[in-house]
Amino acid sequence: MNRSWSAGFLEGLRPEQPLTVSEWADRFRKLSSKASAEPGPWRTSRTPYLREPMDCLSSESPVQRVVMMFAAQTGKTEAGSNWLGYVIDHAPGPMLCVQPTIEMAKRLSKQRLESMITDTPCLAAKIAPARSRDSGNTMFSKEFSGGIMLMAGANSATGLRSAPCRYLFADEVDAFPDDVDGEGSPLALAERRTTTFARRKILITSTPTVKDFSTIEAEYLRSDQRRYFVPCPSCGEMQWLKWGQLKWKEANPETVLYECERCKERWPERHKPQLLADGQWRATAPAGNGRTAGFHLSGLYSPLGWCSWGQLVDDFLRAKGDAPALKAFVNTRLAETWEEDYSAKVNADGLMAKRLAYEPGTCPDGVVLLTAGVDVQDNRLAVSVWGWGEGETAWLIWHQELMGDPTQTEVWGQLDQVLASEWSTASGKTLKVRQMAIDSGGHCTHEVYRYVRDRVAQGVVAIKGSSKRNSPAVGKGSKVDVNWRGKVIKRGVTLYMLGTDTIKTTLFGRLRHNEAAGSLNFGMAADSEYFQQLTSERQALRYHRGFPIREWVKKAGDRNEALDCAVYGYAAMLVFSRKMNKATMWGQLKAEMEGEKKTKLGSRQKSQPAASSFVSSW
Numbered sequence: 001m002n003r004s005w006s007a008g009f010l011e012g013l014r015p016e017q018p019l020t021v022s023e024w025a026d027r028f029r030k031l032s033s034k035a036s037a038e039p040g041p042w043r044t045s046r047t048p049y050l051r052e053p054m055d056c057l058s059s060e061s062p063v064q065r066v067v068m069m070f071a072a073q074t075g076k077t078e079a080g081s082n083w084l085g086y087v088i089d090h091a092p093g094p095m096l097c098v099q100p101t102i103e104m105a106k107r108l109s110k111q112r113l114e115s116m117i118t119d120t121p122c123l124a125a126k127i128a129p130a131r132s133r134d135s136g137n138t139m140f141s142k143e144f145s146g147g148i149m150l151m152a153g154a155n156s157a158t159g160l161r162s163a164p165c166r167y168l169f170a171d172e173v174d175a176f177p178d179d180v181d182g183e184g185s186p187l188a189l190a191e192r193r194t195t196t197f198a199r200r201k202i203l204i205t206s207t208p209t210v211k212d213f214s215t216i217e218a219e220y221l222r223s224d225q226r227r228y229f230v231p232c233p234s235c236g237e238m239q240w241l242k243w244g245q246l247k248w249k250e251a252n253p254e255t256v257l258y259e260c261e262r263c264k265e266r267w268p269e270r271h272k273p274q275l276l277a278d279g280q281w282r283a284t285a286p287a288g289n290g291r292t293a294g295f296h297l298s299g300l301y302s303p304l305g306w307c308s309w310g311q312l313v314d315d316f317l318r319a320k321g322d323a324p325a326l327k328a329f330v331n332t333r334l335a336e337t338w339e340e341d342y343s344a345k346v347n348a349d350g351l352m353a354k355r356l357a358y359e360p361g362t363c364p365d366g367v368v369l370l371t372a373g374v375d376v377q378d379n380r381l382a383v384s385v386w387g388w389g390e391g392e393t394a395w396l397i398w399h400q401e402l403m404g405d406p407t408q409t410e411v412w413g414q415l416d417q418v419l420a421s422e423w424s425t426a427s428g429k430t431l432k433v434r435q436m437a438i439d440s441g442g443h444c445t446h447e448v449y450r451y452v453r454d455r456v457a458q459g460v461v462a463i464k465g466s467s468k469r470n471s472p473a474v475g476k477g478s479k480v481d482v483n484w485r486g487k488v489i490k491r492g493v494t495l496y497m498l499g500t501d502t503i504k505t506t507l508f509g510r511l512r513h514n515e516a517a518g519s520l521n522f523g524m525a526a527d528s529e530y531f532q533q534l535t536s537e538r539q540a541l542r543y544h545r546g547f548p549i550r551e552w553v554k555k556a557g558d559r560n561e562a563l564d565c566a567v568y569g570y571a572a573m574l575v576f577s578r579k580m581n582k583a584t585m586w587g588q589l590k591a592e593m594e595g596e597k598k599t600k601l602g603s604r605q606k607s608q609p610a611a612s613s614f615v616s617s618w
């Protein structure tokens with residue numbers, strides 16, 4: 001009694017006497033039967049690899065930022081919880097916990113935090129139950145002596161703009177949005193809260209996602225890149241465990257063994273507890289300023305009884321050949337990024353081989369809307385007419401180069417014929433181009449504006465590609481015509497800025513996946529030259545202020561008008577859809593098209609020449 005009183009007294013005098021997070025957890029943390037498969041006192045020895053990342057979060061450690069790129073079922077969630085408990089009980093201060101969404105922040109508070117508080121007596125004593133009024137304890141904030149813990153979602157900037165915080169816990173950062181409420185990266189926004197604290201601590205955790213787009217991978221690559229090295233039971237060589245070293249007999253996960261990289265001896269998984277206990281983290285990259293410690297851990301380290309090597313092999317065998325399942329395996333089990341190789345699957349020959357049989361200038365079943373994309377070159381206009389249907393499924397209807405100098409009127413007259421043409425559908429109806437987007441970004445801006453100005457009512461708009469990254473596919477649209485007084489003319493030209501990279505990524509994704517809804521389809525209007533142009537660009541990796549960026553770049557010397565026309569045709573469809581109710585748009589267009597036959601029956605013979613005869617005149 002006397003002893004515990006004096007211990008408490010001394011603690012009051014020295015609130016931050018040396019104690020690491022793992023020591024705190026081993027001494028105080030209890031796992032409940034509700035939240036844990038292994039209830040009872042926490043034991044760091046069960047997951048020895050968690051000791052070092054946790055202890056970097058201790059007050060005495062000089063490390064400020066801890067990056068954990070961990071597989072699922074390795075205990076990273078509990079490591080984060082232990083830190084929360086340590087802060088509340090031992091090193092109080094203001095803390096911000098950011099989850100991908102507000103919903104997940106709620107779940108962290110309700111399921112993880114509250115059960116830990118209830119089950120861990122020293123925490124229960126410091127935080128009043130959420131039920132009591134004025135307890136300072138709500139779903140999104142927990143007050144305790146000397147500090148406060150705020151829960152926020154990365155999808156809302158409001159919660160990230162809180163007061164300065166000494167501690168930041170950013171959980172599952174790869175599920176954070178790129179941009180929150182137009183204020184940029186939510187992680188950067190949250191991290192700015194900590195800059196006033198010299199002894200700040202930041203924990204960033206996640207399983208990774210797509211290569212070059214993964215926040216956790218970028219953070220890990222900027223760290224000292226620690227790996228958990230374990231000694232071979234046969235030769236003692238220290239090595240970190242790699243998926244490629246697992247060996248099993250054909251389709252039989254139970255036969256799995258790990259092959260030592262040095263002595264080639266194969267060992268069974270039962271050695272794992274000893275391996276983990278004898279293991280150590282080693283940096284594989286220079287430490288930089290020593291303030292960021294990065295840890296990578298795959299599911300191969302999962303303790304016995306959690307996720308076995310046999311289970312991993314079984315998961316892998318099931319996922320093989322199924323890209324989304326394999327991606328999930330690579331991300332969550334191996335904690336590695338998934339490489340999306342666009343160029344490997346989208347090539348000109350492959351697309352040519354998959355052409356459908358419909359003739360140029362005719363609309364196959366499913367087309368209910370036509371748009372056109374026009375690319376302006378110095379001696380010609382390149383034009384694609386695209387057909388659209390349910391779910392943004394697309395068909396290339398027609399693609400031509402209209403030869404002529406755009407500073408002269410002749411070539412624009414040819415473009416008028418595209419607008420005036422009636423294109424026949426498979427069911428014997430006709431459609432006209434209802435929206436046309438013309439590139440005004442080249443040398444002929446004034447000529448483009450002049451053409452657009454007189455054809456606003458026919459759905460012709462001017463567009464310009466934006467070099468800004470992550471721009472929306474189509475911007476808001478601004479009036480660019482002014483009168484001689486400099487005032488905006490209401491019925492003048494509207495210019496739309498396009499996020500061309502955004503659109504290209506969308507279109508290539510659709511080319512690659514080729515599901516029925518939202519697919520891109522080509523008929524005889526596309527020849528091999530067309531496909532060469534369509535696939536003339538590649539995504540290349542570039543670094544901007546240390547952040548990886550993917551950009552679309554053209555192969556030197558290649559022409560890419562077909563791709564530009566596809567981008568503009570897609571943009572035209574998006575511009576058109578703004579005038580419609582998105583939920584009912586395709587049904588409405590279909591009804592309009594079918595109704596058209598009744599009203600125009602008989603008159604169709606007398607109307608403009610059919611598209612096919614017009615096409616053959618080029």
Ligand SMILES: [Zn+2]
Pocket residue numbers: 232233234235236237260261262263264265
């Ligand atoms: Zn060995």
